[in-house]
Structures are given as structure tokens and as C-alpha cells.
Amino acid sequence: MNDVKNMADESMLFTVSPSPHLRHGDTTRSIMTDVIIALIPAFIWGVICFGLRALAVVALSVGSAIFFEYGIQKILKKNITIRDGSASLTGLLLGLSLPTSVPYFMPVVGSFFAIVIVKQLFGGIGKNFMNPALAARVFLFAWPGEMIRFTEPFKRLGFFASNKAIDAISTATPLGSLKEGVLPDIAWGDLIIGRSGGSIGEVSSVLLIVGGLYLLVRKVISWHIPVSFIGTVALLAAIFPQNEDTVAFIFSQLFAGGLILGAFFMATDYVTSPITNKGKLIFGAGCGMIVIFIRYFGGYPEGVSFAILIMNSLVYYIDKITKPRAFGKSRRGAKHG
Amino acid sequence: MIFLALTFKGGTHLKQYKNTKKFPIEKMTPPSEISISMSQHIGAPCVPTVNVGDYVFQGQIIGEPAENSGCPIHASVSGKIKAITSYKDMQGRHIQTVVIENDGKYELSPNIIPTAKKLTEVTSEEIIEIVRRAGILGMGGAAFPTYAKIQSAIGKAEKLIVNCAECEPFITADHRLMLERPLEIINGTKILLKAIGSRKAYIAIEDNKMDAVEKLEEKIGKSQMIKMKILRSKYPQGDERQLVYAITKKEIPSGKLPTDVGCVVFNAETCAAVFRAFVYGMPSIEKIVTVSGDAVTTPKNVLAPIGASYRDLISFCDGLKKDPRKLICGGPMMGTAQSDLDAPITKGTSALLVFSDEMCHEEDENYTCIRCGRCVNTCPMRLMPNYLAQFSRNGRYEDCEKYDVMSCVECGTCSYSCPGHVPIVQHIRSAKEALRKKATSLPDLDKK
Structure with missing residues (x-):
């Protein structure tokens, strides 16, 4: 026990800082870690489904994302932020949204684009206006052949599979057949469990939803974006079905393709989504409408990435129009009174 | 928890730390020296009405408001006026104080008499x-x-x-x-x-x-x-x-x-x-102060005479058991960090907290907003603190005003919730300060 009477000198040591003097335990790092944890089940499923090559693609993408973040921050003499986990998460999301069979240079180029161009050149974490992983994925469509070649589930690829071996097991994705107006030839159960072709992390809707629920419980994300996004897709598919079996059509629209991954993990990215709950609902609904539009009328079977990126660019305006009415202000009080 | 308890939208559930709630209020023995601030209430400070060497009773008026608004200040102990001096408060202002040497007799001022009338008769x-x-x-x-x-x-x-x-x-x-x-x-x-x-x-x-x-x-x-x-x-x-x-x-x-x-x-x-x-007829000469925080040996609810020093109160709570890092006057959310253990408590002091390193967080120089929206969702005034902080940081005070910065009550919920450790309230305070200065210093030419 210190004698207070003799504390005269110690009083000089008091830290003086502005209130509040308490802080919630969550940090950027803990939030990023939570999202990574939520993605792990779907990632493991991807490796089980598509083989060790899937692991290699994701590892390359994560590793190079961290490397580029470190490198560019070193070059620009900025504070190194690889410990906040956001670069790892971007790498993970990018890797999970790629087909297993992409050549190994692609995840590296993608990570470079995501981290250096989209994120750091715009000022680093919190400043980018597009989701880095998605922007990189879309950038990689510079190699369209590689981006739309999917392999059959459980025909696992080794680390160094030849092009010929890949071609031998490539398959149409459920969304691809949906584009042709044909319901995918796959049992419902298999579709939601993820026994189908697709990007590494997008196939298992069940595991993605489990991860999404984890984020909801941990209050990392709120329900607004996933519900309005997925809900809008379901609603539009119900109103404008392209197959006589409406229920099966809606079901395939929801669970074939990247909708679940996109709605829970990409569209909810804090930096590139609106900050108010009302704004989040608008954002999700906008994403859903664009997805259906692209899937119905676009030249490409999938539209989730494009939809989210387009809505990303509107976030600032959505924030602006959904500014809450401040306590004690009249509705019109926001204008100069 | 009461299911239908009344409340408001926003806000946050804090860890309560109310570990002194079972401890009865303990009357503190007044220290041998009491130093009463002449600046108890907002507005102009009071002027001492006593001189060095005077004898004062407990409850006797020792300071009167300078102008005709405000209320007098009373001696919280009896004894001789030892000095009329000043100390520097946390805003750097010199606050005049009247120092009384406690004679330990607590002789009540003869002016302290119960109101003669009943409540029903009084106007x-x-x-x-x-x-x-x-x-x-x-x-x-x-x-x-x-x-x-x-x-x-x-x-x-x-x-x-x-x-x-x-x-x-x-x-x-x-x-x-x-x-x-x-x-x-x-x-x-x-x-x-x-x-x-x-x-x-x-x-x-x-x-x-x-x-x-x-x-x-x-x-x-x-x-x-x-x-x-x-x-x-x-x-x-x-x-x-x-x-x-x-x-x-x-x-x-x-x-x-x-x-x-x-x-x-x-x-x-x-x-x-x-x-x-x-x-x-008892004037306001004492205050219940919760003395707590992880560095205090025996946290207590103390009934302390106005003018006792922080040091006196902490001593009454058996001193400190850990090295102190922060001394907070008031609650942890809105209270002010203090540097001077010898500053006196005033009529507005409701708590005195001493935190060790463990309770203090490091200020994060590389703070970043990741737009998680927690500040917006928890703001009781329904503001957009993230935008306010950003505008303020960039000197865009007009934008702060458009986003209702002046409505901020500085409760600290946003800074508390921020995972990116942005000192949001502090940025908001700067913006408010800048806007107030602008409003008072410049004639508004546009509105002619």
C-alpha cells in the first residue's frame, strides 16, 4: 500500500486524457478475427470438396495480401497495420471467391490489386470506396477463361494439376444451367450443403449461413443487409420466375452461386456499406435488384460481385439521404434554420 | 431487469463496476485544513467575505456572489482562516480558495436556524x-x-x-x-x-x-x-x-x-x-462522494466536507493499493482526469476514481474509423459521430454544423464503443469549440 501522504511527486505522473476513460473491449483486430473465424467452416469445406489446390490458392491469396500490405506501407513510410487482420481477411475473401483451378499467379495479382490499388492508394483501411476483394475478383476477369472454369466437386485437384487434368473434370455450375433457363440437375440437399461446382468458398450455403449467424450473434454485422439483399433476390425471383417450378427456381437463385457469401460477408463490409440501418436496407435491396438484373439480362451467369461493387459506389449518398433526424430536431431542422 | 422499464433509443450497456453499492455512507473526519473553492457554480466566481486570521463557524458564509446572481459559499468546518490563495484547475484557470484551519470543534454558526414556518404556510x-x-x-x-x-x-x-x-x-x-x-x-x-x-x-x-x-x-x-x-x-x-x-x-x-x-x-x-x-437551516457544506477505482485500497461512499482535497478522501479510503495512473473527478464516462491530488472537492463532485495501468487504455495514435457504425447506433442524440469526427479532423466545421454537432451532449458513448479507437468526442469538442468561437467573434455579414 502506498502512503498517500507521500504521493506528492507521484501526482506529477497522472495521465491526463479526455473522457471517456473506459473503452469497449472490441477492436478492429477482434472484429476481423471474428469474420475470419466465421469463414473457416466454408473454407474447410472448399478444401474437402476441391482438393489441396484450393488450400494453395487461398494460402497464396492471404499470404500475398499480407505481404503487399506490409510492402506498400513500408514503401509509403506508413504505419504497418498487418496486425489488424484486415489484409488477411481481404486475402481470404478473394481466395474464397476464386475457382480452384486458377493459375497460381492469379491470387497474387488479385491481392496486389486489392491491397495496393483499391485499399492503400485510397488511404488504407476505412478509406477505400470499393470492397477490395471483390474489386480484385472483378479485375481478374481480365483472364475470363480461368475465372469461369469450375471443376467438379470431389474430383480433387492436386497442387500441380495440368491444364488437361483440369479440363477433364470441369463442369457447368448450377448458376450456369440456370442461365440457360434450366433448373440445375442437382438435389436440393446437395446444393445447400455444397456438393456442386463453384468458387472455393461459395458452394456451401449451409456453412456460410452458420458463419453469418455467428457474426450476427457476435454483433459484428446486423441483419439488415443480408436480409434485404437475399430477400430482394427471393422476392424478384418469385415475381418473375423463369421456370414453371417457381419454388425450385427461387431456391436455386438463392443457393446456387455466390449470393450467400456475398450477402453475409462481402456486402456487409463496414467500409463499403452504409452506416445507418435504413441505409443498409436500401443498400441490400439495391444489391438484390442488380443481381437479378444481371442474372436475367446480363451476359454472365453471376452478378453478385458486380451488384455489390455498384452499390459500393453509392454508399456515401445513401448515408447522406438516410442521416437520422437528430434528437430534438424537427424533420426539416436539418436544413439551415 | 424490469421488462417494461422505460428508456430511450440508442445508448449502450456498460459494465457497472458499482462495487460500493453495499457500503453505507461513511462520514469522513474533516482534515486539519480545508480549502474551499470560490468557484462552485457556473458563472462568475464568489468573492471571499472573510480575511486571513478571522474565525469562522461551521456553516458561516465565507464567499458571496460577485454579481447579484449566484449563491453564497459556506465554511464546512470551524476555525481560523489561514490563507486566501488559489490553485490551477484542469482548464488552467486560477481558482481562488479560502483555506480554513480546522479547529476540530465544528461550532455551528448561530445563523443556522430551522425555518420557522410550516411548508403549507411558506411562499x-x-x-x-x-x-x-x-x-x-x-x-x-x-x-x-x-x-x-x-x-x-x-x-x-x-x-x-x-x-x-x-x-x-x-x-x-x-x-x-x-x-x-x-x-x-x-x-x-x-x-x-x-x-x-x-x-x-x-x-x-x-x-x-x-x-x-x-x-x-x-x-x-x-x-x-x-x-x-x-x-x-x-x-x-x-x-x-x-x-x-x-x-x-x-x-x-x-x-x-x-x-x-x-x-x-x-x-x-x-x-x-x-x-x-x-x-x-443547514447550508450545503458536504457532499457524498464515491471513492473507487481499482487502485483505491478500500473503495467507499464518503460524506466529505466541501473543500477536503482528493488526497484527504483517498487517505480516508486507506490510500492506494496499486500505482495510480489516472485520477478522475466524476464518473469514468464524463468525468475529467485530474493531475493535482491537492485540489479540493466541490459541490459538484460525485465521484473520485483512481485507476491503475490495468484500467487505463493506451491512446492509439494510429486510430482509424472502419465505419462499423457502432457510434451511430449507440448515439443517444441520433447523430452520426463518425462523420462529425471526420469533418472536424479536416476542419470542415460547417459540415459539422449541418450534421447537428451542437446537439452532442458529449456523453462519450461513441468513443467508448469505437473499435478503431477514434477519439470521437474529442474531435466533436474541437468542432463545437471552433463553432462557438466563430459565432461569438465574427459579426455575421451574411444575415444583413
């Missing part, structure tokens, strides 16, 4: 004068003269609200007061009702103090004038605006006061002080 003006002469200020921390508040409420406030929310972590002073001296609060409330000429009072209390609710309800008995209102324990429930909203569902318009929606709010201890002034 509003008489009560206001009693309250003013007793030097009673809002004891929740704002330190606004109570008599002036009563004056402003007459004819406007139909509802009187007694603020017993005590939503800041650590502080249990009001909680103990409610448990130990419920009648003082209730009778003080009745006196205030009489002074204002209003017929309805609500005692507003958070649902983490159900023992106090029971106690007060028992003492209120069948009285129709006073009702209990139970609020959800959520920060900042005790903020005047959120409190009035929770009870009346009326929003106090921006820049206005509770009287504009027909309410007036008094703190629990203020009510008790009004009671003591009315019944015993």
Missing part, C-alpha cells in the same frame, strides 16, 4: 431564498444554482423529475442516499414541488437499484404527488434529455431546456440538500 419566494442562502447547486455534476432553476421552472414545469438514474459506472452516492435517507429525498421533492407550484413529481431510477425503489416506494406511501418511474439501466439514461424522453416521450428541442417541454429535473442529493436547508 415560493421564501423557499427560493432559503435554497439560495444555503448555497445549493445541482449536485449531479452540472453545479447549476438550484434557486435559479426553481425560478425558471415556475409557471412552466408541470412535472418535476428527480434524477436518481445514476447511470455512470462506479458511482453509488445517490444509490446509498436513497437507501439511507429516502425521506430527505421525498420531503425535499415536496418542498421543491411547493416552490414551483407543480403537483406531480416522478422519481426516475434505473432498474439496477430495485432495493432503492422498494425503499422509496415504502416511504412515498399513499402520496399521489410522487410516483416512481423505473428506467432501464443503460448509459446515458441519466442525461437530462434522455431522462425526460423516457418518462414523457417528449424530445426537448435542440438548444432548449426541460422547462420547454414542461419538466424540471433535480438530482436526488439536491433534493435532500433542499430538505436539510428547509428543516435544519
Whole structure:
């Protein structure tokens, strides 16, 4: 026990800082870690489904994302932020949204684009206006052949599979057949469990939803974006079905393709989504409408990435129009009174 | 938890740290020297009315307001005036103090006499004068003269609200007061009702103090004038605006006061002080202070004489058990960090906290907003703190104004919740300061 009477000198040591003097335990790092944890089940499923090559693609993408973040921050003499986990998460999301069979240079180029161009050149974490992983994925469509070649589930690829071996097991994705107006030839159960072709992390809707629920419980994300996004897709598919079996059509629209991954993990990215709950609902609904539009009328079977990126660019305006009415202000009080 | 407890939208659930709630209020032996600040309430400081060498009784007036607004300051002990000096407060202002050498006799001033009249016979003006002469200020921390508040409420406030929310972590002073001296609060409330000429009072209390609710309800008995209102324990429930909203569902318009929606709010201890002034003629010379924090050896609720130093209070709590890092006057959310252990407590001091390293967070120089939206969702004033902080940081004060920065009550919920460790409130304070300066210094040429 210190004698207070003799504390005269110690009083000089008091830290003086502005209130509040308490802080919630969550940090950027803990939030990023939570999202990574939520993605792990779907990632493991991807490796089980598509083989060790899937692991290699994701590892390359994560590793190079961290490397580029470190490198560019070193070059620009900025504070190194690889410990906040956001670069790892971007790498993970990018890797999970790629087909297993992409050549190994692609995840590296993608990570470079995501981290250096989209994120750091715009000022680093919190400043980018597009989701880095998605922007990189879309950038990689510079190699369209590689981006739309999917392999059959459980025909696992080794680390160094030849092009010929890949071609031998490539398959149409459920969304691809949906584009042709044909319901995918796959049992419902298999579709939601993820026994189908697709990007590494997008196939298992069940595991993605489990991860999404984890984020909801941990209050990392709120329900607004996933519900309005997925809900809008379901609603539009119900109103404008392209197959006589409406229920099966809606079901395939929801669970074939990247909708679940996109709605829970990409569209909810804090930096590139609106900050108010009302704004989040608008954002999700906008994403859903664009997805259906692209899937119905676009030249490409999938539209989730494009939809989210387009809505990303509107976030600032959505924030602006959904500014809450401040306590004690009249509705019109926001204008100069 | 009461299922239907009243509340407001936003806010946050804080860890409570109310580890002193079971500890009865302990009267502290006044130290051998008392140093009373002449700047107790907002506005112009008081001027000492005593000279060095004078003998003063306990409860004798030692300072009078310089202008005709404000209330006098009384000696909290008897003894000789040792010095009239000053200390520097946390804003860097020199605050004049009157130092009294405690003779240990506590001789009461002969002027302290009970009010001769009964409550039914006394007029509003008489009560206001009693309250003013007793030097009673809002004891929740704002330190606004109570008599002036009563004056402003007459004819406007139909509802009187007694603020017993005590939503800041650590502080249990009001909680103990409610448990130990419920009648003082209730009778003080009745006196205030009489002074204002209003017929309805609500005692507003958070649902983490159900023992106090029971106690007060028992003492209120069948009285129709006073009702209990139970609020959800959520920060900042005790903020005047959120409190009035929770009870009346009326929003106090921006820049206005509770009287504009027909309410007036008094703190629990203020009510008790009004009671003591009315019944015993006792001026405001002591304060219940919760002394707590992880570095304090024996946290306590201390009844301390106004003018005892922080050091005296900590000594009374058996000193420190850990190396101190922060000394906070007030609650951890809105209190101010202090650097001087010898500064005296004033009528607005509700808590004194000493934190060791473990309770303190490092300021993060590389703070970044990741736009998680927690500040927006928890802001009780429904502002967009992330944008305000960003605008303020870039000197875009006009944009801050458009985003209603002046409505911010600086409760600290945003900074508390921020995972990116952005000092949001601090940025907001700078913006408000800049806008205030602009408003006062420059003539507005545009509006001609």
C-alpha cells in the first residue's frame, strides 16, 4: 500500500486524457478475427470438396495480401497495420471467391490489386470506396477463361494439376444451367450443403449461413443487409420466375452461386456499406435488384460481385439521404434554420 | 431487469463496476485544513467575505456572489482562516480558495436556524431564498444554482423529475442516499414541488437499484404527488434529455431546456440538500462522494466536507493499493482526469476514481474509423459521430454544423464503443469549440 501522504511527486505522473476513460473491449483486430473465424467452416469445406489446390490458392491469396500490405506501407513510410487482420481477411475473401483451378499467379495479382490499388492508394483501411476483394475478383476477369472454369466437386485437384487434368473434370455450375433457363440437375440437399461446382468458398450455403449467424450473434454485422439483399433476390425471383417450378427456381437463385457469401460477408463490409440501418436496407435491396438484373439480362451467369461493387459506389449518398433526424430536431431542422 | 422499464433509443450497456453499492455512507473526519473553492457554480466566481486570521463557524458564509446572481459559499468546518490563495484547475484557470484551519470543534454558526414556518404556510419566494442562502447547486455534476432553476421552472414545469438514474459506472452516492435517507429525498421533492407550484413529481431510477425503489416506494406511501418511474439501466439514461424522453416521450428541442417541454429535473442529493436547508437551516457544506477505482485500497461512499482535497478522501479510503495512473473527478464516462491530488472537492463532485495501468487504455495514435457504425447506433442524440469526427479532423466545421454537432451532449458513448479507437468526442469538442468561437467573434455579414 502506498502512503498517500507521500504521493506528492507521484501526482506529477497522472495521465491526463479526455473522457471517456473506459473503452469497449472490441477492436478492429477482434472484429476481423471474428469474420475470419466465421469463414473457416466454408473454407474447410472448399478444401474437402476441391482438393489441396484450393488450400494453395487461398494460402497464396492471404499470404500475398499480407505481404503487399506490409510492402506498400513500408514503401509509403506508413504505419504497418498487418496486425489488424484486415489484409488477411481481404486475402481470404478473394481466395474464397476464386475457382480452384486458377493459375497460381492469379491470387497474387488479385491481392496486389486489392491491397495496393483499391485499399492503400485510397488511404488504407476505412478509406477505400470499393470492397477490395471483390474489386480484385472483378479485375481478374481480365483472364475470363480461368475465372469461369469450375471443376467438379470431389474430383480433387492436386497442387500441380495440368491444364488437361483440369479440363477433364470441369463442369457447368448450377448458376450456369440456370442461365440457360434450366433448373440445375442437382438435389436440393446437395446444393445447400455444397456438393456442386463453384468458387472455393461459395458452394456451401449451409456453412456460410452458420458463419453469418455467428457474426450476427457476435454483433459484428446486423441483419439488415443480408436480409434485404437475399430477400430482394427471393422476392424478384418469385415475381418473375423463369421456370414453371417457381419454388425450385427461387431456391436455386438463392443457393446456387455466390449470393450467400456475398450477402453475409462481402456486402456487409463496414467500409463499403452504409452506416445507418435504413441505409443498409436500401443498400441490400439495391444489391438484390442488380443481381437479378444481371442474372436475367446480363451476359454472365453471376452478378453478385458486380451488384455489390455498384452499390459500393453509392454508399456515401445513401448515408447522406438516410442521416437520422437528430434528437430534438424537427424533420426539416436539418436544413439551415 | 424490469421488462417494461422505460428508456430511450440508442445508448449502450456498460459494465457497472458499482462495487460500493453495499457500503453505507461513511462520514469522513474533516482534515486539519480545508480549502474551499470560490468557484462552485457556473458563472462568475464568489468573492471571499472573510480575511486571513478571522474565525469562522461551521456553516458561516465565507464567499458571496460577485454579481447579484449566484449563491453564497459556506465554511464546512470551524476555525481560523489561514490563507486566501488559489490553485490551477484542469482548464488552467486560477481558482481562488479560502483555506480554513480546522479547529476540530465544528461550532455551528448561530445563523443556522430551522425555518420557522410550516411548508403549507411558506411562499415560493421564501423557499427560493432559503435554497439560495444555503448555497445549493445541482449536485449531479452540472453545479447549476438550484434557486435559479426553481425560478425558471415556475409557471412552466408541470412535472418535476428527480434524477436518481445514476447511470455512470462506479458511482453509488445517490444509490446509498436513497437507501439511507429516502425521506430527505421525498420531503425535499415536496418542498421543491411547493416552490414551483407543480403537483406531480416522478422519481426516475434505473432498474439496477430495485432495493432503492422498494425503499422509496415504502416511504412515498399513499402520496399521489410522487410516483416512481423505473428506467432501464443503460448509459446515458441519466442525461437530462434522455431522462425526460423516457418518462414523457417528449424530445426537448435542440438548444432548449426541460422547462420547454414542461419538466424540471433535480438530482436526488439536491433534493435532500433542499430538505436539510428547509428543516435544519443547514447550508450545503458536504457532499457524498464515491471513492473507487481499482487502485483505491478500500473503495467507499464518503460524506466529505466541501473543500477536503482528493488526497484527504483517498487517505480516508486507506490510500492506494496499486500505482495510480489516472485520477478522475466524476464518473469514468464524463468525468475529467485530474493531475493535482491537492485540489479540493466541490459541490459538484460525485465521484473520485483512481485507476491503475490495468484500467487505463493506451491512446492509439494510429486510430482509424472502419465505419462499423457502432457510434451511430449507440448515439443517444441520433447523430452520426463518425462523420462529425471526420469533418472536424479536416476542419470542415460547417459540415459539422449541418450534421447537428451542437446537439452532442458529449456523453462519450461513441468513443467508448469505437473499435478503431477514434477519439470521437474529442474531435466533436474541437468542432463545437471552433463553432462557438466563430459565432461569438465574427459579426455575421451574411444575415444583413
